[in-house]
Amino acid sequence: MGFWSEIVGQPVAVEMLDRAASYEPGAAAPAHAWLITGPAGSGRSNLAYRFAAALIARSESDRDRVFAQVKAQTHPDLGVLTTQAAIIKIDAAREVVTTAHYAPSDGRYRVIVIEDADRMPEHTSNVLLKAIEEPPERTIWVLCAPSEADLLPTIRSRTRLLRLVTPSIEDVAQLLQNRDGISPERAIQAARLAQSHVGMARRLATDDEALARRQDSIKAALSVHTLGDAMAVAASLAKIAQTDADALMDRLDAREREEAMRGLGLAPGAAIPPRLRSQVKALEEEQERRRKRSLRDGLDRVLTDVSSVYRDVLMAALSTAEEQDLINIEFSRAIADLAERWVPEQALQALDAISDARGRLMRQITPGLVMEALFARVVMIHNRVIDAHRKVQM
Structure with a gap:
């Protein structure tokens, strides 16, 4: 299945979606609404866009051409609802619901992809619910979320669920x-x-620089022992996150623009015809909104890396992992040293602290304060272990 070759570790899902998008005469029509769930990095969005292209294409040989336009979000039969903010606003949902009633102009189906269905507050979800309850004949909805629990039960009950696994x-x-x-x-x-x-x-x-920034994050997390360390590391990681976010946005913006130009049939550097300027302007506006959220996204990536440290410490403290089972093998000695000083409960508390910090970032709390509070809490955990050891020695 060459068309699906970049979908990793999801053979059951690929088989189901490929069958649903069948071109065989007399094949049953696909479900009108789908919900694709899975952990971060499992490929929810990539799979959703592949599925959208397969549904829109009029033949299997046409899939790659259609996917190029779907990926650039320039295909006339594709609608996309996503956000770079904390929530999807109700006006955006109303707009995409309106377009759902358009008949497909080029393909077999009109497909609406909602990348961040978990970011819809209840009033936004209710707008979508009405559209899914009374679906147009040739429109298919594809929703993506980390878990079905992130959506209203009434929406879940009207979709066909597809759960992805971690590759x-x-x-x-x-x-x-x-x-x-x-x-x-x-x-x-x-x-x-x-x-x-x-x-x-x-x-x-x-990207060697991205790898180096990740390793710097791990070193910083392992160096926290005092409150002074905590404040310094919080500032250091915020700087790393900003640098990483800026680098990622620069590359992503350039690639998206190149793909959009190609999807519009324009050569790199070519002048944009007046009739296409609105599409390019919409892309630029979306990229600008994404940049405003880039620091929080960068910090979330840093926190994911830091949580892997305490996961490794927990595994080592429980004596359930060989070195090759660690995520951060390059820091195995420092992880083993910390595991000898900590008991498993402290490692679990550190993981809980990171989970709380990620939740605060989602609630739009000032990133610097979130990071300082996190590592101050790690210091408290560290000091409780030291105090406990001192009492034992006495």
């Missing part, structure tokens, strides 16, 4: 080798450090 490190590494020409050693390292997140693994495998 294996080996599967992700193989994709990097086959698609991007990465060496086996670098591919395995990137897949391991990214915890099987496909997009992040590719970035770590192809």
